[in-house]
Amino acid sequence: MADALLHSDCAYGVGGGLLASHGALDFAGGTVVHINAAIAGLVGAYLIGKRVGFGKEAFKPHNLPMVFTGTAILYIGWFGFNAGSAGTANEIAALAFVNTVVATAAAILAGSSVNGRCAESLHCWERVLARLPVWSA
Structure with missing residues (x-):
């Protein structure tokens, strides 16, 4: 549900909203996709936490x-x-x-x-x- 709200807000802001009025061109929808993926990845990494052994051994x-x-x-x-x-x-x-x-x-x-x-x-x-x-x- 949160992703759907975030996606629609991003799509509006880029496609015909604030960013579009400033001359931003979202070529092939990449801006919306990458903003959503970055936020989802950041939240997921925060919730999961560090890997076991991080900083103690080389992966x-x-x-x-x-x-x-x-x-x-x-x-x-x-x-x-x-x-x-x-x-x-x-x-x-x-x-x-x-x-x-x-x-x-x-x-x-x-x-x-x-x-x-x-x-x-x-x-x-x-x-x-x-x-x-x-x-x-």
């Missing part, structure tokens, strides 16, 4: 190839969803495609800085950017 990933495969499939799907939501191959689809790449790069840099690996990540990006052709600038 290692179980299957790195599966983590990589799942992440790659999700990343490819984002391009289809974000750019494909425009309905045609136009400037809006191209902007959605570029925004997906830029958001991914920002997330990698932010995650690396939180983990204390920002210098390594920036060094890697410098090497990648140095190899871009001049016409792409």
Whole structure:
């Protein structure tokens, strides 16, 4: 019940309410979905609490190839969803495609800085950017 009320409030605020009157464009309904998921995740994490052994032992990933495969499939799907939501191959689809790449790069840099690996990540990006052709600038 609470989710239905929250969803309708978010949808109104973005779709035709306060945010829309300020020029916000909710491309493919992502804002409403992500706000609701974030609030539900925050409440769920608060209610469940910390994992047993948190801070005392290291939790290692179980299957790195599966983590990589799942992440790659999700990343490819984002391009289809974000750019494909425009309905045609136009400037809006191209902007959605570029925004997906830029958001991914920002997330990698932010995650690396939180983990204390920002210098390594920036060094890697410098090497990648140095190899871009001049016409792409």
